[in-house]
Amino acid sequence: MAGPVAAQPKTVSLWHPFTLETDMIHGGIKTFNESQNDYRIDARIVPAPQMVTELIKAIASGSVPDLVTLDNPVVASFSAQGTLTDLTERVAKSTTVKPDVYFKGPWASGLWKQRIFAVPRDANTLALCYNADMFKAKGLDPDKPPKTWTELLDAAKALKDPAKNVYGFGFSAVQAEEGVFQFLPFLHQAGGAVDKLDAPEAAEALAFWADMVKDGIASRDVINQRQYEVTNTFMAGNAAMALCGPWELPRLQNEAKFEWRLALLPVKAGKDIAASALGGYNWVVPKGAKSADGAFRFIEFMSDPKILNEGWKTGRLAPRTDVTVADPLWPQAYAIYRKQLESARARGPHPQWPDISRAIQMAMQEAITGAKPPAAALADAARKIKPILAKTPL
Amino acid sequence: MPGSQPALLYVFLALPVLYLVGFVGFPIAYNLMMSVQEVNLGNITEFARPFVGLDNYRTVLADESFRKVLVNTLLFVGFNVVAQIGIGLAVALFFAQGFPGAGFLRGLLLCSWMLPALVVGALWKWIFATEYGVANYVLQGLQLTGSPIHWLSDPAVALTSVTLANIWFGMPFSMILIAAALTAIPKEQYEAASLDGAGAGARFWYITLPALRPALLAVASLVTIYTMRAFDLIFAMTQGGPLDASNVLPLLSYQFSFNQFDFGTGSAMGSFAFLIVFAVALIYVRTLKHEEVAG
Numbered sequence: 151m152a153g154p155v156a157a158q159p160k161t162v163s164l165w166h167p168f169t170l171e172t173d174m175i176h177g178g179i180k181t182f183n184e185s186q187n188d189y190r191i192d193a194r195i196v197p198a199p200q201m202v203t204e205l206i207k208a209i210a211s212g213s214v215p216d217l218v219t220l221d222n223p224v225v226a227s228f229s230a231q232g233t234l235t236d237l238t239e240r241v242a243k244s245t246t247v248k249p250d251v252y253f254k255g256p257w258a259s260g261l262w263k264q265r266i267f268a269v270p271r272d273a274n275t276l277a278l279c280y281n282a283d284m285f286k287a288k289g290l291d292p293d294k295p296p297k298t299w300t301e302l303l304d305a306a307k308a309l310k311d312p313a314k315n316v317y318g319f320g321f322s323a324v325q326a327e328e329g330v331f332q333f334l335p336f337l338h339q340a341g342g343a344v345d346k347l348d349a350p351e352a353a354e355a356l357a358f359w360a361d362m363v364k365d366g367i368a369s370r371d372v373i374n375q376r377q378y379e380v381t382n383t384f385m386a387g388n389a390a391m392a393l394c395g396p397w398e399l400p401r402l403q404n405e406a407k408f409e410w411r412l413a414l415l416p417v418k419a420g421k422d423i424a425a426s427a428l429g430g431y432n433w434v435v436p437k438g439a440k441s442a443d444g445a446f447r448f449i450e451f452m453s454d455p456k457i458l459n460e461g462w463k464t465g466r467l468a469p470r471t472d473v474t475v476a477d478p479l480w481p482q483a484y485a486i487y488r489k490q491l492e493s494a495r496a497r498g499p500h501p502q503w504p505d506i507s508r509a510i511q512m513a514m515q516e517a518i519t520g521a522k523p524p525a526a527a528l529a530d531a532a533r534k535i536k537p538i539l540a541k542t543p544l
Numbered sequence: 545m546p547g548s549q550p551a552l553l554y555v556f557l558a559l560p561v562l563y564l565v566g567f568v569g570f571p572i573a574y575n576l577m578m579s580v581q582e583v584n585l586g587n588i589t590e591f592a593r594p595f596v597g598l599d600n601y602r603t604v605l606a607d608e609s610f611r612k613v614l615v616n617t618l619l620f621v622g623f624n625v626v627a628q629i630g631i632g633l634a635v636a637l638f639f640a641q642g643f644p645g646a647g648f649l650r651g652l653l654l655c656s657w658m659l660p661a662l663v664v665g666a667l668w669k670w671i672f673a674t675e676y677g678v679a680n681y682v683l684q685g686l687q688l689t690g691s692p693i694h695w696l697s698d699p700a701v702a703l704t705s706v707t708l709a710n711i712w713f714g715m716p717f718s719m720i721l722i723a724a725a726l727t728a729i730p731k732e733q734y735e736a737a738s739l740d741g742a743g744a745g746a747r748f749w750y751i752t753l754p755a756l757r758p759a760l761l762a763v764a765s766l767v768t769i770y771t772m773r774a775f776d777l778i779f780a781m782t783q784g785g786p787l788d789a790s791n792v793l794p795l796l797s798y799q800f801s802f803n804q805f806d807f808g809t810g811s812a813m814g815s816f817a818f819l820i821v822f823a824v825a826l827i828y829v830r831t832l833k834h835e836e837v838a839g
Contacts, residue, residue: 203802210588227805231586315675325785327803370697371674373786388675504804515787519699 159190162444163215165205166431167198170400174460175219175452182451189444205436209233214436217445219271222259222432223327223497223507229260229267230501230542235435235442238266246450255428256469259496268432269449270469272461275426275494276335277486278302278416279384279394279402282409284309284316295413299339299358302391302416306367309390318367320380320389323359323514328377330507331427331497332393333359333514338425338495339418344506345544347513348525348532354418356524360517373518384410395429396465396487399480412486428494430469467491502538509534572818575811583807600812609788609796610813617772617793617820620707624771625764627711632718632763633756637748640726650723657716665780668709672696672781696782699789706778706790713777714770718763725759726752758832765828772821793817 168175179191194215196204202224208214220228228234241247247269249257260268282292288308296302306318323329336359337344342352362368368389369375375383377395384392385406393415394402402410415426433449435442451457458468462475467487478484497503509531516527579600581593604610639650656664671678672695680692695705729752737747775795778784784791784799794817801810 206585206588206802206805209585212589228585231584231805233585317675324783325787326783369675370694373697374669374782376783386676508804511785512787515785519697519786521699521787 157187159187160441160444161192162189162217162441162448164191164193164217164445164448165196165201165215166193166219167196167201168219168464169195170464172400173464174457174466177460178448178452178457182448185451186447189441189447191448209436212438214438216435216439216441217448218434218436219431220268220434222256222268222270222428222430223499223503225260225268225432225434226262226499226503227501228434229262229265233437234267235437235439236265236267237269237435237446240446241266241269244446244450246453251470251472253469253471253491253494255491255494255496256430256432259428259430259499260432260434261499262501268434269453271431271433271452272458272466273428273430273469273491273494274395274397274465274467275428275487275490276332276393276395276415277426277483277490278391278413279381279398280391280411280413281309281384281387282411284387284390284408292409292411295411296391296416297414298416298419300419303358303362303367306362306391310367312366315388317369317383317389318391319362320368320375320383320392321359321372322375322377322380322393323372323518324374324376325511325515326376327504327507327511329514330510331429332377333510334427334495334497335415335425339415339421339423341418341421341423344510345535345539346532347510347528347535350525352528353525356514356517356528359514360520360524363518364520370518373515396467396483399465399483403480412483414486414490424493426490426494428491428496430467498544500538500542500544502542505538506535575814575818578807578811579815581808583811585805588807596808600808601815603809604812604816609791612788613784613791613793613796614816616703616789616791617817619703620710620792621768621771621820623707624710624714625767627707628715628718628767629722629760629763631711631715632722633760635715635719636723636726637752639723650720653716654720655716656713659713661713661774661776662780664709664713665777668705668712668777669696669781672705672709696790697786699786702782702786702790706781709781710771710774710777714767714774717770718767721763721766722756722759725756729755761828761831765824768824769821772817793820 164179166175175193179193183190198221201218201220205214205218205220241249249266252270253273256270256273260266260270278295280292280295285292290305290308296305302319308318310316310318322332333355334344336355337352340351340355340358342349342355346352359368363370363372369383372380378398380389380392381394381398381401383389384394385402387408414424417424433452435445439445453470455468455470455473458470458473459475461468462478462484475484497507500506513527513531516522517524521527522530580595580597582596583593587593635653639646674680674692674694674697677695679695680689683689684692694701696702733751734747737751742750773794775792775798778790778792778795782790784795788796793813797810797813797817800813801807
């Protein structure tokens with residue numbers, strides 16, 4: 151029986167949480183599988199909230215997938231404790247994954263001690279969503295959204311309408327990482343920093359939030375609302391403005407029955423520090439992966455600007471500066487998020503980011519429920535974080 | 545072959561023992577081992593990890609959250625057991641009256657129990673929303689409260705809210721077990737009692753309740769165990785917040801292990817949760833033994 155023997159392609163197992171069929175990963179897997187015969191991507195969808203738990207189980211049982219998309223603030227915990235494959239050598243040889251074309255924030259989130267443990271897949275950040283119809287109804291100019299904290303507060307006061315259950319502003323202060331993600335832009339805009347939570351700047355930022363809840367400009371339920379629930383209240387017309395990420399755009403487009411627009415996050419007048427939080431997923435190859443080479447081939451494939459361009463269809467921004475979506479869906483939103491990404495800062499990277507985050511969550515909740523004044527709550531958080539930062543500074 | 549019979553007995557005895565050792569004993573022993581070690585992401589695959597003695601337990605006991613959460617857990621479980629049995633008993637007695645459609649309605653009640661906890665949590669989160677939630681809408685409509693109640697965002701109320709939700713969620717299970725036990729009580733006893741002039745109250749007190757005792761004890765211990773495990777419902781409703789006001793031990797243990805990656809401390813918390821369940825199970829087994837001797 152003569153004839154060419156087709157080499158059996160190697161399987162590369164991939165875990166990701168992207169359920170939207172339009173996400174770039176689905177087209178990417180298909181094209182990658184068809185484009186070559188060395189590797190076959192075998193994808194499994196793991197719901198985002200279970201990803202870390204599942205990965206820990208896989209690590210503990212010694213049978214890990216070859217490639218995982220991981221939420222960027224937890225990457226440092228995994229890389230610092232030696233559970234990920236060091237990609238430094240592979241990146242050095244790569245012609246597509248070149249560190250200098252990436253935005254600083256996303257790239258930093260994959261580094262640990264100058265070694266590269268992750269490659270950013272996508273990036274996201276926050277912007278101010280506002281209900282243009284409500285602006286008009288209250289005599290505000292929808293073409294001039296708030297640019298400073300003061301303007302935000304004034305607009306929110308004008309927009310709130312307790313009789314109709316409408317609040318001026320919505321955000322997430324939930325006892326989880328999401329709450330911290332939404333608070334950090336304000337902390338940085340005030341001139342504060344995570345390693346100086348006992349400074350007056352930090353207290354100003356938290357007081358800004360706590361006062362809005364106290365004065366009925368934001369709902370008391372923000373303390374318990376996850377980000378998608380904040381967007382829900384915005385879409386239902388219960389909040390005139392809200393913090394929201396670009397991943398909500400497909401939902402806003404389908405479900406919001408009014409004219410919604412986006413604006414850059416307001417800054418604090420006098421300080422004028424543009425800041426936002428950085429979110430997004432990183433590609434990581436767990437240590438012990440059977441097909442690390444195949445995994446990296448796929449990372450390179452997915453990092454191609456042509457593929458990254460597709461990300462915007464589901465509100466995913468490219469983590470690279472050399473990608474500009476030519477004819478974007480939601481052009482106004484795209485321009486805002488693209489600009490906002492330039493000032494988006496990585497959370498950490500720090501192996502104990504979850505501990506730091508928990509301390510901040512507690513301070514937020516104490517201040518907003520009125521259990522402690524903002525300054526006292528943050529001073530307690532600073533005290534908890536201090537020994538962590540003494541061991542490994544930010 | 546008379547000699548083969550004891551041998552066979554040992555085989556049948558060995559099977560459940562092996563099962564218990566493997567599937568119950570091993571996880572408990574492994575958890576105890578992890579609770580005296582420093583376990584992080586880096587060494588979770590290894591068996592020999594740094595031994596830290598009782599350090600994890602000290603960390604747990606010194607943790608502000610833990611003390612609050614321990615009290616929460618006892619309250620949460622206590623109220624759930626009392627309410628689920630009380631309401632379950634009342635509902636079971638109600639449906640035992642045998643009116644048309646009673647069986648169907650009783651079955652319908654079970655639907656809530658079959659829903660995934662995360663779905664029930666999302667449902668109750670919506671019911672308890674301050675502005676647009678059904679709970680406040682009804683209460684204010686009936687003019688029972690003036691200002692809206694912050695069911696899930698007020699630390700003083702949050703534990704009550706998740707307790708209410710969990711009672712609703714778990715009650716049908718207690719109800720159906722009690723209903724089954726009710727049908728086992730011979731009707732003749734009630735007839736004889738009625739002839740002797742016993743009223744409804746006396747019949748309940750002297751016939752129903754004593755006959756139900758073993759069943760109620762079993763239900764109490766099952767509800768304790770289920771409630772000790774109920775963290776997905778709370779996770780969906782509040783993530784344990786605000787300020788750990790609605791947090792319970794299993795959720796805190798999960799957070800320490802899978803959010804903070806501090807598996808040793810998480811395991812130590814698991815040990816505390818295990819102790820509580822074990823104590824309740826022990827009380828149950830002893831009481832049941834006592835009942836049998838007395839009966």
